[in-house]
Amino acid sequence: MDANVIISLNNVNFYYGQNRALTDITMNFRKNKVTALIGPSGCGKSTLLRLLNRMNELIDDTRVEGDIIYEGKNIYSPDIDPVEIRKKIGMVFQKPNPFPKTIYNNIAYGPKLTASNTGDINMLVEQTLKQAVLWDEVKDILNQSAMKLSGGQQQRLCIARALAMKPDILLMDEPTSALDPISTAKIEELIEELKKDYTIIIVTHNMQQAARISDETAFFYLGNLIEYNKTEKIFTKPDVKQTEDYITGRFG
């Protein structure tokens, strides 16, 4: 595998019961890049995102075909522990979902539980909150409930929480759709910073957001990968007419 590729899909099909939600998807995600997955509702982009850390397994009557290769192995092989996968491939959701615990414990909980970081937890908390550009705002209130934070702060806390597990890849499912423009700008700024150390794959309905923050963009429609290209190319001269129709608002 190309050294710049961190995770790759080969002929992946995915079914909810009898319904095929993804058809024959083959694509490589590149290391330390931000890749945006775009497409209309029901196109399969969120399904694909959840496939990448085996979150879809939590839904009954689903089935995966094909290979998703990460670190040289198919993440769906029987000998792979999904919990280990989810540590390396973290996820941030649409609505901020902090634990109903203190800010400190939101970060410390995972590392303590999995004992993956036996080092100094205090240092880890500070370090990840700094990475998520939240430290200055919360350093004096670490023992306050995370639920008291604003939506934008909660979302950055969730990103910090994911970072505390020392992942390689961060999956983000519409991470700013519940946030105001300033909080959105902060998260977008953060994403640009984080890509130095992490690979980020983001699902977004906000086309301008995809254009602003991603290096590569994949357009999905009805479970098919229609076009996967550099973001600049997609937004100036896409190769496929369907992509052009979608991003220029000629769809539906």
Next chain:
Amino acid sequence: MEERRHTSSHYEKELQEIKNDLIYMGTLTEKSIKMAMESLTERDSALAQKVISADDEIDRCDAQLEEKCIRILALRQPTAIDLRFITTAIKITGHLERIGDMAVNIAEKAIQLNEEPKLKPYIDLPRMSGMVIEMIRNSLDSFINENLELAEKVRQQEQIVDDLNEQIFRELLTFMLNDSKTIQRAIYIMQVSKNLERIADHSKGIADMVTYMVTGESVRHQEQSAD
């Protein structure tokens, strides 16, 4: 290819309006060139004055079109074909505005020439102006219909106009060498010819932008070394 419309009918209307405005501006410039040439060939200085005052309307169109395009860029954040369309429209309006100025230049030269005896019958100049008017029309048609062949035709026509300009220049040179009293008038006629040649350049500029709009590839400076 099937042309899909935007989900937002307002946006669709705004883009259509840009097209209509450019066509309108194109017809104004055509009219100005025709009038300027007629004021020269018919020795009608009053008509030349009309060309000069009509330029205000072309300038107004230019300013208004640019404002509309900037508004769309800011409010609609166009992408892909829409983005290339808007950037092309901004460039085209600039070219048309300059074409309007060239028509004014021709009208001003006509006024000066009309005050003196006619140096020679005008044969090549009307041919040239006929061709540049066709070029403007072709370049705008190629824009509206995204027609690459027509854009290519404009590029070829530009070469013909260049050659005509050269020919007129050489002919006038012989007049000037034979009789120094013709120098002033010959220079004015040369300037008319040069202005027509510049109009052809601007039409080619429009055609080049159309090629960019349709293909995403810039062809603007490809022949620069040959110039």
